[in-house]
Amino acid sequence: MPRLSQEQIVFLLWVALFATFALVLPGFLSYGNIITLIRGVAVLGILAVGMAIVVIGRGIDLSQIAVMAVSTAFAFTLMTNGYPIWLALLLGLVFAAIVGLIIGFLIAYVEIPALFATLAMGAFVYGFGRYAVFAQDLVYLPASASSIEVLGAGRVLGIPIPILLFAGFALAVALFLLYSRLGQFVYATGDNPASARISGLPVRPLVVLQYVFSSLVGYAAGLIMATGVTLMNTRIVNSTLLYDVILVVVLGGISLSGGKGGVRNVIVGTLLIGTLLNGMTIMDIQYTGQNVIKSVILLIAIVVDSILNPRDEQTAQQGDI
Amino acid sequence: MKSKVIIGALAGVLCMTAALTGARADGLVDPSRAGYLDVFKGKKVAFVPIAMGFDLAQAWNSQLAKQAEELGYSYVVRDPNWSTEAGAQALTQLIAEKPDLIVVHSPDIQSYARLLKQAEAAGIYTVQINMKSAYVSEAYVGSDYNGLGEMAANLIVKQCGQGSGKSGKVSIVQGVLTGGASVYQIEGIQKIFAEHPEIKVVSNQAADWDASKAKAITQTVLQQNSDLCGIIGFWDGMDTGVGAAVREAGKTGQVYVVTSGGGATSACDNVNNGTFSALISYNAMGQGRDMNTLIKALLEMKPKPGTVKIIDYSPLTVLTKDTLKPDSCWALPTTTAAK
Numbered sequence: 001m002p003r004l005s006q007e008q009i010v011f012l013l014w015v016a017l018f019a020t021f022a023l024v025l026p027g028f029l030s031y032g033n034i035i036t037l038i039r040g041v042a043v044l045g046i047l048a049v050g051m052a053i054v055v056i057g058r059g060i061d062l063s064q065i066a067v068m069a070v071s072t073a074f075a076f077t078l079m080t081n082g083y084p085i086w087l088a089l090l091l092g093l094v095f096a097a098i099v100g101l102i103i104g105f106l107i108a109y110v111e112i113p114a115l116f117a118t119l120a121m122g123a124f125v126y127g128f129g130r131y132a133v134f135a136q137d138l139v140y141l142p143a144s145a146s147s148i149e150v151l152g153a154g155r156v157l158g159i160p161i162p163i164l165l166f167a168g169f170a171l172a173v174a175l176f177l178l179y180s181r182l183g184q185f186v187y188a189t190g191d192n193p194a195s196a197r198i199s200g201l202p203v204r205p206l207v208v209l210q211y212v213f214s215s216l217v218g219y220a221a222g223l224i225m226a227t228g229v230t231l232m233n234t235r236i237v238n239s240t241l242l243y244d245v246i247l248v249v250v251l252g253g254i255s256l257s258g259g260k261g262g263v264r265n266v267i268v269g270t271l272l273i274g275t276l277l278n279g280m281t282i283m284d285i286q287y288t289g290q291n292v293i294k295s296v297i298l299l300i301a302i303v304v305d306s307i308l309n310p311r312d313e314q315t316a317q318q319g320d321i
Numbered sequence: 322m323k324s325k326v327i328i329g330a331l332a333g334v335l336c337m338t339a340a341l342t343g344a345r346a347d348g349l350v351d352p353s354r355a356g357y358l359d360v361f362k363g364k365k366v367a368f369v370p371i372a373m374g375f376d377l378a379q380a381w382n383s384q385l386a387k388q389a390e391e392l393g394y395s396y397v398v399r400d401p402n403w404s405t406e407a408g409a410q411a412l413t414q415l416i417a418e419k420p421d422l423i424v425v426h427s428p429d430i431q432s433y434a435r436l437l438k439q440a441e442a443a444g445i446y447t448v449q450i451n452m453k454s455a456y457v458s459e460a461y462v463g464s465d466y467n468g469l470g471e472m473a474a475n476l477i478v479k480q481c482g483q484g485s486g487k488s489g490k491v492s493i494v495q496g497v498l499t500g501g502a503s504v505y506q507i508e509g510i511q512k513i514f515a516e517h518p519e520i521k522v523v524s525n526q527a528a529d530w531d532a533s534k535a536k537a538i539t540q541t542v543l544q545q546n547s548d549l550c551g552i553i554g555f556w557d558g559m560d561t562g563v564g565a566a567v568r569e570a571g572k573t574g575q576v577y578v579v580t581s582g583g584g585a586t587s588a589c590d591n592v593n594n595g596t597f598s599a600l601i602s603y604n605a606m607g608q609g610r611d612m613n614t615l616i617k618a619l620l621e622m623k624p625k626p627g628t629v630k631i632i633d634y635s636p637l638t639v640l641t642k643d644t645l646k647p648d649s650c651w652a653l654p655t656t657t658a659a660k
Contacts, residue, residue: 027545036544040537130374137374138532138558140587153569160569228569229532229562234374235403239531281541284524286498287534 006305007253007265013301014272021279028282035160041274042162043225044241048248048266049173050217055249056177057210058190058258059114063103063122064218065242069234070129071096071215072222073139076232080142089148093219099125100215104208118211126237139232152228162224174263186210191259240291248273251298272297360621364394365420369411371428371452373400375558376585376653377605378426381450383654384609385424388616394421405432412436415445422446422616427454429499441626446619448612451603452501457630459619462611464581464603465634466502470509472637473553473579476599480577481550483519488548492524494535494563496555503527503555510553523549532562539566549576557582557591557600564596583608584640589650592640603635606651611635 004012022029047064054061075092079085099121106117141149154161177183188196189203197203226232252269254261276297280290368385370378382398389396399415401407405428415423416439423440425447427433434456440447441458451463481487493510495503507525514520524542528535535554543549543566552567554560560580567576577598582588583605591597611633619629640649 030544033541033544036540039540135374136376136379137372138376143590153565155569225533229536229565231532231561233532235531236533238403239529277537278541281524281526281538282545284526287527287529288498 004308005253006251006301007268009305009308010251010253010272010301011268013297013304014268014275017272017279017297018275021275021282025279025282028279033278033282035163037274037278038163038166039160040277041270042160042166043221044244044248044273045166045266045270046169046217046221046224047241047245048252048270049170049263050214050221051245051249052254052261052263052266053173053177053186054114054210054214055254055256056190056258056261057186057207058193059107059207059210060118060246060256061103061211061214062115062118062242063099063125064118064214064245066122066126066129066237067096067099067215068218068222068225069232069237070125070133071099071219072226072232073129073134073234075223076139076141076145076226077134079145080140085145085148088145089223092223093216096215096219097212100212101208103215104211107211108204108207122237126234129234134234137233137235139226139234141227141230141232146230148223149227149230152224152226162228165224170263170267177262182206187259189258244273247298251301272301358393361392361394361617364422364620365418366394366396366422366424366616367415367420368396368398368424369408369415370398370400370426370450371408372403373398374402376587377451377583379653380583380585380605380651381424381426381609381612384606384613385616388613392617394620403428405429409433409436412440416440416443419443420445422448422619424448424450424612424616425454425458426450427452427501429497430455430501430504431499444626446626448615448619450612451605451608451635453505454501457632459624459626459629460615460631460633462608462615462633463635464502464637466505467509467512468634469581469601469603469637470506470511471513472509472601472639473506473581474510474513476579476639477551477553477577478513478517478520480598481520482517485550487550488546489519490521490523490546490549490551492539492542492546492549492552493522493526494538494552494554494560495525495527496530496559498527506555528559528562530556530559532559532565534562535559536562536566539563540570543567543570543572543576551577551579554578554580556580557588557597561591561596564591568596584638584650586650586652589640589645592642592645595642598641600640602638602640602649604638604651608635 027033051061051064071092074095075088078088078091103118103121106112107114152162156164185201185206188201189206193203222232248269249266250256252265254265276294277290280293366389368382372378386396399411401411409432412433413436423445425433427449430453434454437447437454437456437458447458448460448462449458453461477491481489481491497503523546526538528538552563554563557580564578567573567578573595579599580597581601584602588600588602592600615631
């Protein structure tokens with residue numbers, strides 16, 4: 001039996017699931033439904049690509065959703081208070097970047113483990129938001145700023161803009177990781193930070209950059225998600241969205257111990273989750289049942305991978321922290 | 322001579338009137354006032370919402386806090402921020418602190434039922450607001466969700482039923498399946514739809530009160546059923562997602578979106594701009610005032626806990642573009658930061 005990587009197993013699982021749904025569910029294979037399918041997970045995919053960069057660099061960013069919610073809510077609140085749209089968006093970006101800088105600094109220079117630093121900062125950012133930025137969970141996009149609704153709700157040539165943004169962003173990051181020097185440095189710092197530093201790579205600034213990137217991606221994803229429904233629901237911080245993001249990253253085959261993987265893994269994971277959710281909604285399964293089925297299928301994927309690829313030091317893949 | 326008598330008599334009458342009016346200007350003391358404020362002195366009222374961060378809870382809070390300040394009793398809020406466990410913990414702690422009255426907003430019909438019974442045993446009055454628990458306590462102020470469901474269903478039947486020429490397909494977007502708003506509302510809806518076999522419910526999903534989920538669900542349903550006639554959503558805060566999905570599919574006006582909510586300004590805006598076809602408002606500010614009345618009544622009458630069970634179903638208003646009036650919705654007072 002040929003050695004299948006986790007990514008390939010998940011890919012085959014996706015193909016099987018897709019084929020089953022296409023045969024069994026009427027209307028699944030239509031162009032419109034495929035668009036809806038991808039549209040439903042476009043934001044998840046963008047977040048996962050941002051998280052993937054951090055994970056490849058041997059880190060993790062548990063604050064991504066908190067930054068996403070609070071920075072977007074901050075921008076919307078500024079717009080409601082009369083700031084011009086471009087300034088509000090810029091200040092939201094600056095806010096996200098500053099949070100990313102602080103997190104990166106804590107992890108790279110103060111050397112707090114990423115897990116704790118991002119967990120704490122996520123809680124801090126959300127609490128700060130609740131205290132100082134917004135008073136209600138739902139932060140509405142003011143009618144005066146409805147011109148940016150096109151970001152989440154518009155279409156180009158019939159294709160929803162979030163899908164185009166996801167595709168463009170994934171392509172850009174993939175090229176960055178494969179062909180640019182900085183991308184190769186990210187792999188190096190993730191694979192073996194000590195030898196990377198001895199070789200002369202600027203490891204600490206790279207780590208800071210990764211977390212700034214992840215926070216900015218969170219802000220962008222937040223804008224896309226919020227402009228689609230004209231409000232930012234800050235309760236997503238307490239939802240399972242963060243775990244879905246990490247799940248997509250890990251399931252697709254990116255090891256949490258860093259140094260391996262790429263955008264293709266994220267795409268495979270995103271497609272699997274997207275197909276699952278879309279098919280289950282068509283079958284009118286309650287979303288609580290959807291969570292159960294989602295977890296079972298993902299467990300199957302990981303168990304199959306454990307059987308086919310017994311773990312050892314070199315090939316540790318399923319997210320050994 | 323006669324005219325002098327008449328003038329004199331008139332003058333006399335005028336003087337007497339003036340004298341009596343003068344006397345009446347001293348007025349009467351209203352006997353009910355004495356001791357009115359004493360009833361409320363030293364009393365403590367607590368509020369445990371599902372969360373403080375949304376328009377309904379803030380509307381209720383503004384009314385409750387206002388009366389507390391006017392009448393001079395202490396008022397505290399314990400905010401569990403959507404966590405049922407934190408809410409149960411807050412209630413347990415409050416029962417130990419023994420306030421005089423607790424206003425409770427239950428996330429689902431079971432979680433607080435036993436705690437409400439304990440509060441009653443401890444001698445604390447409980448007023449339930451808008452989401453009923455299985456245990457009926459001193460008072461329930463809120464929508465009659467069976468009736469609200471029937472109202473929403475009837476609106477849909479009028480648009481999509483027999484003789485309308487539409488497909489009769491309806492999608493339902495619930496919040497949390499076990500919440501009082503969902504459980505009772507779906508019964509009302511199903512009762513009406515059972516009488517109208519031409520209505521077909523093609524999707525009945527729970528979106529966890531989240532607009533993005535509601536949008537994703539609605540997009541898939543619209544994709545599967547391009548001739549969808551109507552959607553019933555269970556809360557306007559979540560159904561902005563439903564409306565957005567309908568708008569993106571270019572079907573605003575073809576799909577009849579019915580929702581319900583507390584009647585904040587955003588609700589009227591959304592009815593005006595076509596996001597919602599009809600919004601059933603239970604007027605959260607009015608509910609706040611109803612609660613205040615019952616709090617006063619309970620504290621004045623001091624019934625033995627467990628002996629009164631008052632049901633105060635809130636009046637419902639259907640807001641459509643045609644029936645919107647300038648005072649159909651309310652805005653929160655300017656201090657919006659949740660304390």
